[in-house]
Amino acid sequence: MTFKIGKLFHIIHISDDLAELDAWYDEIFQPTRGIMDNGFSEIEKRDASLVVIGDAIIEPMAASKIPGAEEMPVGRFYARFGQHWHSLAWYLDDVGAAWQQMTDLGVRVVTDGGVALPERPTSGSLFTHPRDTHTQLEFYPHVMPVDPRYSPDFDELAWEKQPLGLVRLSYATVVVADIDKAVNLFTGTLMGKKLHESTSDLTGTRNVYVLVGENTIVEIAQPLEAESIAGKDLALNGDMCHAVAWQVLDLDRAEKFLASKNVKIIARDEHTLLADPADTFGAPMRFTDIQIPGDPRG
Secondary structure (H helix, E strand, O other): OOOOEEEEEEEEEEOOOHHHHHHHHHHHHOOEEEEEEEEEEOOOOEEEEEEEEOOEEEEEEEEOOOOOHHHOHHHHHHHHHOOEEEEEEEEEOOHHHHHHHHHHOOOOEEEHHHEEOOOOOOOOOEEEOHHHHOOEEEEEOOOOOOOHHHOOOOOOOHHHHOOOOEEEEEEEEEEOOOHHHHHHHHHHHOOOEEEEEEEEOOOOEEEEEEEEOOOEEEEEEEEOOOOOHHHHHHHHHOOEEEEEEEEEOOHHHHHHHHHHOOOOEEEEOOOEEEEOHHHOOOOOEEEEOOOOOOOOOO
16 A cells, blocks of 8 residues: 655754744745744654745744753754754655555654654654655644645735745755655655756756645755855755745845845846845745746646
């Protein structure tokens, strides 16, 4: 029996101060809140929120300021990588089947708090070892009842009316050393659909775009230039979740708004802006006015 990946659950953004990061997301993206705000996990010794932006959820997160937090996964991640994108998470229908397929392929998996899963689970979250899947992947076995994206009244286009003019999450980037190996994982194990290939002078990468689950495009990017943002990230940190790209209605409008909020654009081409990671809490962000060819969201 196989498993089916559904909608993107969230993308984790790690920092050292959740309140500060939360406030920044409120100021820039005006997210919908109410799923979880400043939630403390005793098991993981971390604080986190879940904020809805268009069709996506971002999870700002920081290690809790309590004894022992530095020894837990989030604390260890921050000590190693600092402020950075952390992982990709999806809803799925059968965590046991996912565990079986991952373990059969030699992928190490754990549950909350980094607890090992030696036997096939029937419930609970599943986390892959990032070195086995190019970044950490999380699978959550049921839709959160308070996820507003499943409400008939939810308007994912409401962000177009805000100053940034955001349409949706365009794609999330995983930077890799071996693009063919990564594509095999995302199209094989994760049953994704390859949509498009490109080379970008702006980001200095060779890119393959894969649709994973219902609505998530993952850009698998292999750096071609050592001094690019992606090249430096790969050299320093290895394969990992590297960047997030937001589709916007108008680049000039977006750049003007971001400048008003002290987010500097360090490079741009005809269709994409690259924000300075120093102004986005260490997590590279892009803003683009084009849609990836083959994107089923229309």
